[in-house]
Amino acid sequence: MMINVFLGLPLVAGLATYLMRDRGAKGFAALAAGIQFLLGLSLVGNLSSFRSTSYFATWIPELGLNWSLAIDGANVLLVLLTPLITLLAIGLVGDNTPRLSALVASLLLLDGFLTGLFLAQNLGLFYIFFEAMLLPALILIAGWAKRDGATTATRFLLFTLVGSLPMLLGVLALAFSGVGGEGLEFSSMGTLSKQRQLYLFFPFLLAFLVKMPIVPFHGWLPDLYRNSPAVVTAVIAALMSKAGTYGLLKVGLTVFPLALREVAGSLAVLAVFSILYGAFAALGAESLKEVLAYSSLSHIAMIAFGIVSLELNGAAGAGLQMAGHAIATGGLFLLVAVMENRNLPDKLRRFGGLAPLAPRMGALALFLTLASLGQPGLGSFPGELLILTGYWNAASDITGSLTTSHLLTIAAALGIILAAAYLLRWYQRVFLGETGTYRIPKDLDGLESAIILVPIALTVWVGVAPSMFLTPIQVWLDGVL
Amino acid sequence: MNNLLPIFLMELNRPTVFDDKIHLVPLFVLGFLMAAALCLELRDDPPSEGVAGETSTKPAILGLAVIALTGLIGYYVTWDGALSSLVFHEMFYNDTLSRMSGLLITVCALLAVLSGPDELERFKNLRGGEFCALIFSSALGMILMASAANTMLMFLGLELFSIALYLLCIYLPDRERCRESGMKYFLLSSAASSVLLYGLALLYGATGTTWLLEMKATTELTQSGLSLAGFVLVGIGLLFKLAVVPFHFWAPDVYEGAPTTVTAFMSVATKVAALAALWRTMDAMGLVSVRLTVLILFSLSILSILVGNFLALSQISVKRMLAYSGVANAGYLLIAPVVGPTMFKAMLLYLATYLVGNIGAFLALALVEARQNREIRRRDIVGLFQEQPWVAGCFAICLVSLAGIPPAAGFMGKFFLFGQAIAEGQLVLPIVGILGSLIGAAYYLGTAISLFSNPLEEEEASNSALLSENHLTTKAALTICCLGVIFLGIYPGAFLNLVTGGL
Numbered sequence: 004m005m006i007n008v009f010l011g012l013p014l015v016a017g018l019a020t021y022l023m024r025d026r027g028a029k030g031f032a033a034l035a036a037g038i039q040f041l042l043g044l045s046l047v048g049n050l051s052s053f054r055s056t057s058y059f060a061t062w063i064p065e066l067g068l069n070w071s072l073a074i075d076g077a078n079v080l081l082v083l084l085t086p087l088i089t090l091l092a093i094g095l096v097g098d099n100t101p102r103l104s105a106l107v108a109s110l111l112l113l114d115g116f117l118t119g120l121f122l123a124q125n126l127g128l129f130y131i132f133f134e135a136m137l138l139p140a141l142i143l144i145a146g147w148a149k150r151d152g153a154t155t156a157t158r159f160l161l162f163t164l165v166g167s168l169p170m171l172l173g174v175l176a177l178a179f180s181g182v183g184g185e186g187l188e189f190s191s192m193g194t195l196s197k198q199r200q201l202y203l204f205f206p207f208l209l210a211f212l213v214k215m216p217i218v219p220f221h222g223w224l225p226d227l228y229r230n231s232p233a234v235v236t237a238v239i240a241a242l243m244s245k246a247g248t249y250g251l252l253k254v255g256l257t258v259f260p261l262a263l264r265e266v267a268g269s270l271a272v273l274a275v276f277s278i279l280y281g282a283f284a285a286l287g288a289e290s291l292k293e294v295l296a297y298s299s300l301s302h303i304a305m306i307a308f309g310i311v312s313l314e315l316n317g318a319a320g321a322g323l324q325m326a327g328h329a330i331a332t333g334g335l336f337l338l339v340a341v342m343e344n345r346n347l348p349d350k351l352r353r354f355g356g357l358a359p360l361a362p363r364m365g366a367l368a369l370f371l372t373l374a375s376l377g378q379p380g381l382g383s384f385p386g387e388l389l390i391l392t393g394y395w396n397a398a399s400d401i402t403g404s405l406t407t408s409h410l411l412t413i414a415a416a417l418g419i420i421l422a423a424a425y426l427l428r429w430y431q432r433v434f435l436g437e438t439g440t441y442r443i444p445k446d447l448d449g450l451e452s453a454i455i456l457v458p459i460a461l462t463v464w465v466g467v468a469p470s471m472f473l474t475p476i477q478v479w480l481d482g483v484l
Numbered sequence: 485m486n487n488l489l490p491i492f493l494m495e496l497n498r499p500t501v502f503d504d505k506i507h508l509v510p511l512f513v514l515g516f517l518m519a520a521a522l523c524l525e526l527r528d529d530p531p532s533e534g535v536a537g538e539t540s541t542k543p544a545i546l547g548l549a550v551i552a553l554t555g556l557i558g559y560y561v562t563w564d565g566a567l568s569s570l571v572f573h574e575m576f577y578n579d580t581l582s583r584m585s586g587l588l589i590t591v592c593a594l595l596a597v598l599s600g601p602d603e604l605e606r607f608k609n610l611r612g613g614e615f616c617a618l619i620f621s622s623a624l625g626m627i628l629m630a631s632a633a634n635t636m637l638m639f640l641g642l643e644l645f646s647i648a649l650y651l652l653c654i655y656l657p658d659r660e661r662c663r664e665s666g667m668k669y670f671l672l673s674s675a676a677s678s679v680l681l682y683g684l685a686l687l688y689g690a691t692g693t694t695w696l697l698e699m700k701a702t703t704e705l706t707q708s709g710l711s712l713a714g715f716v717l718v719g720i721g722l723l724f725k726l727a728v729v730p731f732h733f734w735a736p737d738v739y740e741g742a743p744t745t746v747t748a749f750m751s752v753a754t755k756v757a758a759l760a761a762l763w764r765t766m767d768a769m770g771l772v773s774v775r776l777t778v779l780i781l782f783s784l785s786i787l788s789i790l791v792g793n794f795l796a797l798s799q800i801s802v803k804r805m806l807a808y809s810g811v812a813n814a815g816y817l818l819i820a821p822v823v824g825p826t827m828f829k830a831m832l833l834y835l836a837t838y839l840v841g842n843i844g845a846f847l848a849l850a851l852v853e854a855r856q857n858r859e860i861r862r863r864d865i866v867g868l869f870q871e872q873p874w875v876a877g878c879f880a881i882c883l884v885s886l887a888g889i890p891p892a893a894g895f896m897g898k899f900f901l902f903g904q905a906i907a908e909g910q911l912v913l914p915i916v917g918i919l920g921s922l923i924g925a926a927y928y929l930g931t932a933i934s935l936f937s938n939p940l941e942e943e944e945a946s947n948s949a950l951l952s953e954n955h956l957t958t959k960a961a962l963t964i965c966c967l968g969v970i971f972l973g974i975y976p977g978a979f980l981n982l983v984t985g986g987l
Contacts, residue, residue, distance in 0.1 A: 063980075146938065179907035
């Protein structure tokens, strides 16, 4: 029952916030997200030995839909990070933002729908949340984009729908062709024949690839990350992109394992291409958020690469890296949000020498940059290492000699080296060197530092003691692989 | 064979005479409301502008209508579904289809009565009583048509509601466009009615009866060219009312020209009545309908979905866009009769979700029109959320429902409709339907996005001419629609439980 409160709280609070005045809305929304996070902590308890919590009720039996939620090894990290990052983002919303209450309300709704998506144990319910989260995201983009809000939102909408409406067809085909007696439960659907898995997997795969996104389905990403306010981008980059990777992990491994095995090779090629594409695009990008956008594209592709290794270490690394990436990229975009609140420019060429002027900002940014590029000892390192070694080992298990799979792993590893190049370039261009042409900003105040310190603390924790965060996903993977 | 029929009819568990009358309650209620509204209207001369408040009969009519129609809705909801019979000299079906279409049509009428007089006031046309009487009369006709067991009664119902709608469509005679479109509707629709009547005549010639049940007994055994021709003509008449391609040409013009609240009413209620009649006629046609269904209705459904959606995509006027989307939705609805009787529940659920979403969207549009006092193009509503947050929020919810995005009602409607079709082995129609939904989402959600987007990019001059509007009852109706959208989206089971039996 608590799990329903955990899911319902942000949704109800979000709807209530829409009706509130701007004054006080931020505090109320932050309170709601905070309570949700604490509820999540109390539900999960101890990570390394946590018991899965679940709730089941039949909802619309005619459609195979059940209200079936659970915290399990695959989603536990994301379920905890969703309210946390939403809370941090709400905390950084500028106080003089127009229509503030609607902005934080939409953030809460997005939080609620994402929570539902991660918790859902029924394919129909999963689809409902997958589509529903589009709505607050569209409102956020259309309403508060720096420029071209409607165009950006429409492009995002079209890309996503082209991906996800075919998925509806897949869900329908499963729902009304009598799979299992219990409706569309994930647990009752691993028994499809290989032929049907192949037919039905493609619509799902397309939806996930668009949502991540993987090249060539990334057309919506640069505009959206650049034009949206950074608090919104933080939530989208950190959490909404995980809807795609989590979907691939959860739906791919539990419902379509045979089909996923069949297409894993081609997916790995796509993923490696995306890693390199994102990396080179980030090297050439000229605006603050664009670099981070392409960096995110590249890192997400790395997660997908880990999943399609279909090997225990690689997939577990991908599961861990979902959290690692959410923390590091979320933290970076939150820092950009702070800079946006100070009306700093967006173009890299106008930046430079920020670190001496705002030393706290510079120091925290350096930490997050290092975390994002995979510095050992910080959050992204264990995940990426596991992904690469996992894929390499999976390739070596089949043949002893050097194969295409080995070459793919090497190319993917190149992505990490390039990450160091473009992220350090980003840091150097913004924070070091000659002072650029901008009004000298205030340094971070106490609250802002505290907010940015949260992802830093988390990334250190994950980097130093990854095994605790790895255990749940490893246990879960043992069950499905 | 003809001897078997009377025995069959006697075998039906026939209710007593008293029960017969009970089932005509809705008709009496609507007839009484019509008369009452007219009487109240007669009481005073059309008041002059200054003293409108003193002599207006609006509160009395509204109060009466709301109480009576709510009671009627309660009657339909609590009606014992297990009972299914022919009443009133076997003229009138008393079954699930009658009951559900009656429910939907009554809800449409209630929403129209709540919102219509507001819109008339905007045009200084204060004959709200007459307006309501016409709404009641057309609702009465639609219920008759949807429940008719005899083709004569069906035609009577059709004419009853058509004539009322002709008048409603030209209810703002000061507007050129309104007169033009009303005339267009009158001419085309009466032509369609006569085609339908001719078809009924041919069916009578082929089967020797006007009773649908007796027709079914004949056509289940034999099929003649005459009955085929008759059925085609009847179908054309009904498809015209449904606004299915290629009989849709009147719809955008008429929907655009008519008062927006009338458009809201007719775009949904007419579809309910025509679809119910089509469903009954097809059932009565036995063998004849099987062949035709596959051949014609199948392709018309696909055509409607594609043509309606593509044309809606390219519209500038929001009202016209919604009108073309009505054509597309008629296409989705046709999937039900094409696939067969198992689609019954799905069709009714889709109609219910379409009702709340579509009427809600039109009512929100009426409120925006009242505020800006002109025809609304898509760029006129950019940033509406800042000016009228409640209206814009409700508008967005209804558009999301029409687009079929969860958790709004429209998603459940589409999910069940397409899914049931897939379960019956029909793959083409759901695929086309989902393709159509994709196009539909582009314009519905595109419009919803512009409600929220930042108007600072636009010129701000247009904001100067805003009127203050106070249309409380319209806002109430809009809110009812939104609550319906959310309720049906979260718990469609409540509606599905009402649909207890088959046809």
